[in-house]
Amino acid sequence: MTIDDPAIERRFENYLKRESLKMTPQRRRIFEKAFEVHEHFSVERMYEWLKEEDGPAVSRATVYRTLEVLERGGFIEAIETRRGEVVYEHVLGHAHHDHVVCEVCGRIEEFQDDEIEALQRKNAYRLGFVMTGHLLRLSGICPTCVKELQLEGTLEEKLRELGGPIGLLDESA
Amino acid sequence: MTIDDPAIERRFENYLKRESLKMTPQRRRIFEKAFEVHEHFSVERMYEWLKEEDGPAVSRATVYRTLEVLERGGFIEAIETRRGEVVYEHVLGHAHHDHVVCEVCGRIEEFQDDEIEALQRKNAYRLGFVMTGHLLRLSGICPTCVKELQLEGTLEEKLRELGGPIGLLDESA
């Protein structure tokens, strides 16, 4: 673990205690890995990591179960990349942020915008909702891919290949 | 179909032609149903609707395949409700909008905010991305559910039951 280690791990222990859950070697390994890496990870990747490195074995089922615990506790967050793909990232208590995902290479960047947050709350409130959370994910093409695509053809062609919505655009047959 | 029928259906036909796809009775049924209903629907629900009503039979596989075509064409949009649940809604060429989903009952409301859209674009641009789309989904508790929950207990208790992140909140053991 790289940042804030003992503090955050103690919180995890406290959390478990408070919820009458137990600290096990498996949970510790998963927790530590989640905070050690600085990438987004899927269930499968976490499972692979732990299998490669040595330490108490961790089954896939346990990874699923533990990530769920971590998510409930607010230690990690799930991000849905595109339909079907779920990746996680740890939360360090640092300010919340949202993501921009590159449609081409999958690269994920983060950003944070208080104005957007405020406007979201305003809109929920206007509809009578108590807002409890949000998911904001921008899709786009990252600087690197934009450059590459421009070498090969027009951006529009490429967007088309990516399966963009083009049915509503033209009136002509 | 209720709104703008012939026009939108002709667009669909054009789209198919342009992509060398064929108009089949199955595709027509699915398309028309998608624009007839004013609800969000899942693959399964669409399948059930078509099975109940009469007309040319449509298999589940075809529903999957056709909804994908419709999505690519921009005729419908997929919304991911919560992890795993995907529902669709038709697009009428009307302004884009986002959603607020009730955590308790699943009710979905829509809103639209140009300021948010502009800020999104700004953030993507700042990171060097060409923005191609976005997904914004607020979670919350709808007016009805808020009322019900207040009858039974504190909102906080209930949020806790819903599995809110509570691990990072308190420092104390």
Place this chain on the structure above:
DNA sequence: ATCTCTGCAAATTATTTGCAATGAT
């Protein structure tokens, strides 16, 4: 006539679950 679609059933993929043994408090 040609090339796409459809339905079916099998295959895949992702995730969940029952249960007996193990381990944490």
Place this chain on the structure above:
DNA sequence: ATCATTGCAAATAATTTGCAGAGAT
């Protein structure tokens, strides 16, 4: 000692796919 957790393998659930026959242009 008690009660939660683990691993396994079986069970689910959701979606995809191969293929032969049917259908659209």
